[in-house]
Amino acid sequence: MTQKTAGGDVRLSGISKTYGSFTAVHPLDLTIPQGSFFALLGASGCGKTTTLRMIAGLEDPSTGTVFLGDKDVTDLQPYKRPVNTVFQSYALFPHLDVAENIAFGLRRRGIKSYKKQVDDMLDLVQLGAFAGRKPHQLSGGQQQRVAVARALINHPQVLLLDEPLGALDLKLRRQMQLELKRIQTEVGITFVHVTHDQEEAMTMADQVAVMNGGRVEQLGAPAELYENPRTTFVANFLGTSNLIEAEVVEAAGDDTVVTCGGAKLRVPGDRCVSRPRAGGKLLVGVRPEKVSVAHADDAGAIADGRNRITGRIVASSFIGVSTQYIVDSPACSDFEVYVQNIERDARLTPGAEVVMHWNPDHTFGLDADQDIDAGVETVEESA
Amino acid sequence: MFAIRWIRRNLVVIAGLLTLAYMILPNIVVMVFSFNNPKGRFNYAWQEFSLDAWKDPCGVADLCGSLSLSLQIAAWATVGATVLGTMIAFALVRYRFRARGAINSLIFLPMAMPEVVMAASLLTLFLNMGAQLGFWTVLIAHIMFCLSFVVTAVKARVMSMDPRLEEAARDLYAGPVQTFLRVTLPIAAPGIAAGALLAFALSFDDFIITNFNAGSTVTFPMFVWGSAQRGTPVQINVIGTAMFVIAVLMVLGGQLVASRRKNNAQPK
Numbered sequence: 001m002t003q004k005t006a007g008g009d010v011r012l013s014g015i016s017k018t019y020g021s022f023t024a025v026h027p028l029d030l031t032i033p034q035g036s037f038f039a040l041l042g043a044s045g046c047g048k049t050t051t052l053r054m055i056a057g058l059e060d061p062s063t064g065t066v067f068l069g070d071k072d073v074t075d076l077q078p079y080k081r082p083v084n085t086v087f088q089s090y091a092l093f094p095h096l097d098v099a100e101n102i103a104f105g106l107r108r109r110g111i112k113s114y115k116k117q118v119d120d121m122l123d124l125v126q127l128g129a130f131a132g133r134k135p136h137q138l139s140g141g142q143q144q145r146v147a148v149a150r151a152l153i154n155h156p157q158v159l160l161l162d163e164p165l166g167a168l169d170l171k172l173r174r175q176m177q178l179e180l181k182r183i184q185t186e187v188g189i190t191f192v193h194v195t196h197d198q199e200e201a202m203t204m205a206d207q208v209a210v211m212n213g214g215r216v217e218q219l220g221a222p223a224e225l226y227e228n229p230r231t232t233f234v235a236n237f238l239g240t241s242n243l244i245e246a247e248v249v250e251a252a253g254d255d256t257v258v259t260c261g262g263a264k265l266r267v268p269g270d271r272c273v274s275r276p277r278a279g280g281k282l283l284v285g286v287r288p289e290k291v292s293v294a295h296a297d298d299a300g301a302i303a304d305g306r307n308r309i310t311g312r313i314v315a316s317s318f319i320g321v322s323t324q325y326i327v328d329s330p331a332c333s334d335f336e337v338y339v340q341n342i343e344r345d346a347r348l349t350p351g352a353e354v355v356m357h358w359n360p361d362h363t364f365g366l367d368a369d370q371d372i373d374a375g376v377e378t379v380e381e382s383a
Numbered sequence: 384m385f386a387i388r389w390i391r392r393n394l395v396v397i398a399g400l401l402t403l404a405y406m407i408l409p410n411i412v413v414m415v416f417s418f419n420n421p422k423g424r425f426n427y428a429w430q431e432f433s434l435d436a437w438k439d440p441c442g443v444a445d446l447c448g449s450l451s452l453s454l455q456i457a458a459w460a461t462v463g464a465t466v467l468g469t470m471i472a473f474a475l476v477r478y479r480f481r482a483r484g485a486i487n488s489l490i491f492l493p494m495a496m497p498e499v500v501m502a503a504s505l506l507t508l509f510l511n512m513g514a515q516l517g518f519w520t521v522l523i524a525h526i527m528f529c530l531s532f533v534v535t536a537v538k539a540r541v542m543s544m545d546p547r548l549e550e551a552a553r554d555l556y557a558g559p560v561q562t563f564l565r566v567t568l569p570i571a572a573p574g575i576a577a578g579a580l581l582a583f584a585l586s587f588d589d590f591i592i593t594n595f596n597a598g599s600t601v602t603f604p605m606f607v608w609g610s611a612q613r614g615t616p617v618q619i620n621v622i623g624t625a626m627f628v629i630a631v632l633m634v635l636g637g638q639l640v641a642s643r644r645k646n647n648a649q650p651k
Contacts, residue, residue, distance in 0.1 A: 080556075092551075
């Protein structure tokens with residue numbers, strides 16, 4: 001589906017945006033391949049919407065250039081760009097009915113035979129029966145689909161979506177995520193999707209750019225970002241990570257050996273962001289679902305060669321498919337573990353002494369000179 | 384017991400009807416007396432039913448002349464105040480400029496100031512400028528005091544308007560002119576219409592400011608006031624009734640159109 005034709009890529013070259021002394025977007029280079037579903041992910045105020053608006057032409061970049069294919073569109077007015085936007089609040093024209101809203105773009109370009117296209121578009125978003133209704137007579141999900149149809153009917157080179165699902169409730173949001181993905185596959189247009197919801201970005205996008213403080217922290221496919229975060233922000237913002245500050249003991253071979261709170265852990269050298277030095281510090285991370293928990297009495301049964309940390313369960317919560325434990329250990333005071341509820345060990349209750357162990361290959365190493373909690377609160381806020 | 388319960392249950396309706404009656408009664412009296420055939424010059428006591436006045440509404444000297452003058456002034460004052468007021472309202476909501484706050488409060492001044500004071504000061508101004516009192520001075524005065532009402536009505540509408548709508552229009556290939564004509568104006572229209580109607584009504588029946596600044600020109604309210612000193616011709620009631628009926632018909636027509644549009648919007 002993701003055909004790579006350089007002719008239709010969106011290319012941002014050194015674009016930035018400053019308002020007075022505030023820098024919303026730091027100089028940024030980004031290439032969005034034609035036909036891809038691309039997500040700009042970040043907390044509110046990270047500059048993702050400003051970036052989107054600069055592609056749309058609704059915001060003038062302070063520096064830099066916006067290319068659509070080989071064409072420099074930086075100085076082009078929004079109504080002259082082959083780009084359309086689905087706005088956060090939908091921004092449907094309240095005085096026009098659904099069909100008129102959808103036909104708006106075609107009619108402004110003087111296309112006379114818009115009726116058939118409007119009907120086709122109404123079918124695509126499954127709103128054929130609502131053509132004569134005014135926007136305020138529609139539900140949130142229906143309004144959202146009208147907004148998508150109104151933009152898509154123009155066959156833009158790029159469709160920009162600014163938090164299009166933010167106003168919908170959770171169930172409808174899931175449904176619309178699949179719907180949007182279906183439409184994108186069907187029409188094959190490049191979608192650039194701005195969202196603060198990491199799950200949404202990972203479910204829908206082929207490529208995700210995680211933004212923080214006006215900069216792109218990391219860019220990649222969802223699985224790549226999740227497995228190999230390069231900063232604490234990405235590690236914490238996408239899902240949950242257990243990050244432990246550790247001392248590097250040995251960095252000679254393929255594996256780096258670190259100690260923290262008396263435990264010795266191994267980190268594959270190629271999963272460290274920068275080459276660790278013996279005696280230096282390293283932030284060691286592991287995802288909660290990669291970790292197993294064993295009761296301290298069974299510690300002998302754990303295979304050799306696995307990373308292990310001992311601790312005491314502080315809290316456990318049963319979520320149905322899994323149980324989440326929070327474990328206090330000398331290395332880390334709130335180590336999170338998600339255990340699938342296949343065979344539940346009745347001894348694993350708060351207060352129990354446990355050993356947490358995992359395959360060292362699932363460990364990643366981050367530079368120690370960053371805020372270990374970056375991106376943590378924002379996740380909770382958006383949940 | 385039963386009566387008390389009935390009253391309690393229908394109190395809202397009763398209060399509503401009483402209020403309505405209180406407001407409409409004067410209009411009904413005017414209407415009824417437009418069919419009177421008074422003895423003498425004053426139309427204050429019912430004598431007998433007659434259609435004479437309705438058959439000849441312009442039968443009184445200068446009445447229709449003053450009416451047409453008032454309609455003209457009201458029409459031009461409405462146009463002037465609506466155009467200026469709409470632009471001021473957009474400027475106040477959309478742009479940040481020096482003295483914006485001051486203008487925001489000054490625009491309310493004509494509403495708050497006693498009309499007599501404003502009338503007298505305007506007259507002073509016109510006399511000092513050596514202006515010839517008449518149609519133009521009245522028109523200028525009317526535009527001035529209608530302006531604040533138009534600004535207030537339009538401002539409320541523009542403030543509640545989502546600025547993203549215009550961005551959406553620009554995003555959908557509408558240039559600045561198209562955006563204004565296709566999106567901004569239609570959405571602001573109810574506010575502009577409300578302002579215009581207010582302006583027309585205010586200008587048409589203004590007496591105090593007009594009386595000060597009209598010179599020898601006589602508008603309809605001035606004519607009514609003047610003739611009331613010497614006796615009230617039935618034709619005044621005829622004109623009043625006709626205006627009332629036209630206004631009611633316009634409101635009914637507007638509601639009919641609105642409800643039909645709403646019905647059309649239902650799914651077929």
